[in-house]
Amino acid sequence: MRAWTLGSGSRGNAVLLESNGTRVLIDAGFPPRVLARRLAGLRVAPESIAAVIVTHEHGDHSCGVAAARRKWRWSVYGSAGTLRGITRLEAPGATVIEPGAPFVIGDLEFELVPVPHDAAAPTAVLATSARTGFRAGCAHDLGTVPDALRRAFTRLDLLLLESNHDSGMLRSGPYPVFLQDRIASRTGHLSNRQSSAFARELAGKSLRQLVLLHLSEVNNTPRAASGSALAALAGARARCAVTAAPQDHAAGPFGDARGGGLQLALGL
């Protein structure tokens, strides 16, 4: 399995997974013209993507879903609350997934895991390749790490995890206090420290790559987020590359040589 981020942050999110000919997006938080441009940069035709799994209905994760589905016939998967919250999504072809119930798209087996965030029924995504057993976990927006996610994300090879803000920058930054409180709350977004602590917990023999998602452009920097993660992983003696995903262009591939064409991410 290989993965790319097409862009990550409050102005849009999408992750492309590819395994043995199956292509699936996790979130489509860009308009179709942006998705098409970034996919073209990876030489991926939008029509070759089978489905999009939507983690929650916030626009930075779902704004392209309905139009891309009409344009490119993508199947759409998500929790009932997420699918209800996506505007202009026509019900036929959208599949409601019960969190915890595995489902298969081509070579990939998926499971949705509920996470705390201020959306209707937000989830993280676990993806396993049927052919290789490669395991990738993607957690986009969450305020805290629930035990169910700890259990689901064991033995990962690739972790894509929110590292939204540096707590000091958030508290000394320009956002009004109510917004600072919302971001830092249990249903907000993970700080660098929270994200690093979870990555450290998960860092075992198999975890080789950590991709930091959804960095705030106001309350974080790639250097602060990567530095926090690298320090935590070094403390756990983990051999794991760390990459901060950019907002405005694609990054990758991250993943498995058996998926073809491994490029190790450079540790920052």
Ligand SMILES: [Zn+2]
């Ligand atoms: Zn978001």
Ligand SMILES: [Zn+2]
């Ligand atoms: Zn959100």
